[in-house]
Each structure stands twice: as C-alpha cells, then as structure tokens.
Amino acid sequence: MEETAKAEEKKIGMTEAWLRKHRLVYIGATRHPFILSIRDGSINIDSYKTWLAQDYLFVRACVPFLASLLVKAWKESDEDGDMEVILGGVASLEDEISWFKREANKWGISLSDVVPQKPNINYCRLLESLVSPDVEYTVAVTAAWALEVVYQESFAHCIEEGSNTPPELKETCARWGNEAFALYCQSLQKIANRRLQKASDDELKKAEVMLLSVVEHEVEFWNMARANV
Numbered sequence: 001m002e003e004t005a006k007a008e009e010k011k012i013g014m015t016e017a018w019l020r021k022h023r024l025v026y027i028g029a030t031r032h033p034f035i036l037s038i039r040d041g042s043i044n045i046d047s048y049k050t051w052l053a054q055d056y057l058f059v060r061a062c063v064p065f066l067a068s069l070l071v072k073a074w075k076e077s078d079e080d081g082d083m084e085v086i087l088g089g090v091a092s093l094e095d096e097i098s099w100f101k102r103e104a105n106k107w108g109i110s111l112s113d114v115v116p117q118k119p120n121i122n123y124c125r126l127l128e129s130l131v132s133p134d135v136e137y138t139v140a141v142t143a144a145w146a147l148e149v150v151y152q153e154s155f156a157h158c159i160e161e162g163s164n165t166p167p168e169l170k171e172t173c174a175r176w177g178n179e180a181f182a183l184y185c186q187s188l189q190k191i192a193n194r195r196l197q198k199a200s201d202d203e204l205k206k207a208e209v210m211l212l213s214v215v216e217h218e219v220e221f222w223n224m225a226r227a228n229v
C-alpha cells in the first residue's frame with residue numbers, strides 16, 4: 001500500500017478510510033429512496049409495514065450473530081472492554097424485539113405469519129455464515145459495526161432539522177437515530193479500527209469485502225421494502 005494512504009488510514013482509522021473509498025455505495029444505503037421517502041413524508045405506509053415485518057425476522061437473526069461475536073471477543077480480543085460493548089448490544093436486542101412486537105401490533109401486522117423474503121433470507125444467511133468460528137473476530141466486528149452504522153446514519157437523517165417525517169414514524173427513526181445508539185456504533189467502530197490496525201493483509205481484504213457485502217445487503221433490504229407496494 002502507498003505510504004501516504006497508510007498514514008492517512010492511521011490518522012482517520014481504517015473504517016473511515018473505507019467509507020471514503022466506497023462513499024457512493026455507502027450513500028446508496030444511508031440515503032436510499034426508502035429513507036428519503038420517510039424523511040420527506042412521502043412514504044407509502046405499506047412499504048413501511050413490509051420493512052417492519054421483515055426487519056423483525058432480521059433482528060431475531062442478529063441474536064445468534066451478536067452472541068457469536070461475544071464468544072469471539074472472549075476468545076480473541078486483546079481488550080477487556082470489547083466484551084462489555086458487545087454484551088450491551090446483545091442485551092438491547094431483547095428490548096428491540098419487544099419494540100417490534102408492539103409496533104407490529106400498532107399497525108395490525110401478525111408477526112407469526114411473516115414469510116421472509118429473498119433479500120432478507122440472503123442477509124440472514126450472511127449473518128449465519130459469520131457465526132462460524134472460522135470467521136475472524138476482526139472481520140465479524142467490522143460486519144457488526146457496518147450493519148449498525150447504516151441504520152444509525154439512515155434513521156438519524158430522518159429526524160434531522162428540515163425533515164418532514166410523519167409523526168407516527170418518528171419513534172421508529174429515533175430508535176436508531178438517537179445519540180446513545182450513535183455512541184454504541186462509535187464503540188464498535190473503535191474496536192474494528194483497533195483490530196484492523198493490527199490485521200494481516202489477508203484479514204484486511206476479508207474485512208473490506210465484508211463491509212461492502214453488508215452495505216449491499218442493506219440496499220437490497222431497503223429495495224425489498226419498496227418493491228412490495
């Protein structure tokens with residue numbers, strides 16, 4: 001790698017360097033038409049309901065993934081604090097699942113009848129592949145950060161000044177757009193950067209490919225919500 005690029009990455013961290021390198025792909029996820037339609041108030045509520053029902057299934061699939069990340073942190077991490085950060089993420093999933101149940105109830109959605117759609121199946125499959133002990137902690141934590149930060153940046157955009165988000169969707173946006181969730185994402189990013197700094201070229205390559213794969217799956221997930229209206 002070119003020396004200046006190396007120095008730049010040291011200063012800003014590898015994850016930030018990758019987000020800059022793949023900016024258009026990242027913007028494609030965080031400023032997706034689904035998100036923009038929430039922000040400008042033009043959202044078709046059926047697409048919101050599709051997203052809600054499908055995301056409930058996705059969040060359930062996040063539980064074993066994050067639990068496996070906790071195991072990797074326990075076995076592979078060089079810092080005690082990593083486990084606390086990830087444990088906080090695992091613990092918050094219980095509240096998140098309860099929220100999905102309440103929100104689905106509010107919109108008359110029967111979650112037990114929801115059938116996972118192809119983009120969701122594909123994304124859950126990716127999560128399941130990360131559970132394997134063969135996947136390095138560095139690669140898995142990069143994936144965890146990427147999938148959370150896309151939601152954080154997307155939904156924060158819907159509650160920024162100048163947004164016209166429908167009042168009934170503001171609570172949803174605040175779930176991922178709030179400051180505490182942003183701090184959780186920053187903690188995951190710090191872990192990822194620390195690990196990536198010490199990673200081999202092979203691991204770095206795998207983590208960068210994983211970041212891109214996660215972001216592409218996020219785009220497909222938003223596309224799915226809009227395709228069903």
Ligand SMILES: Cc1ncc(CN)c(N)n1
Pocket residue numbers: 055058059062147148151218221
């Ligand atoms: C598809 C998706 N990506 C990320 C998140 C944030 N945990 C989520 N709930 N759903």
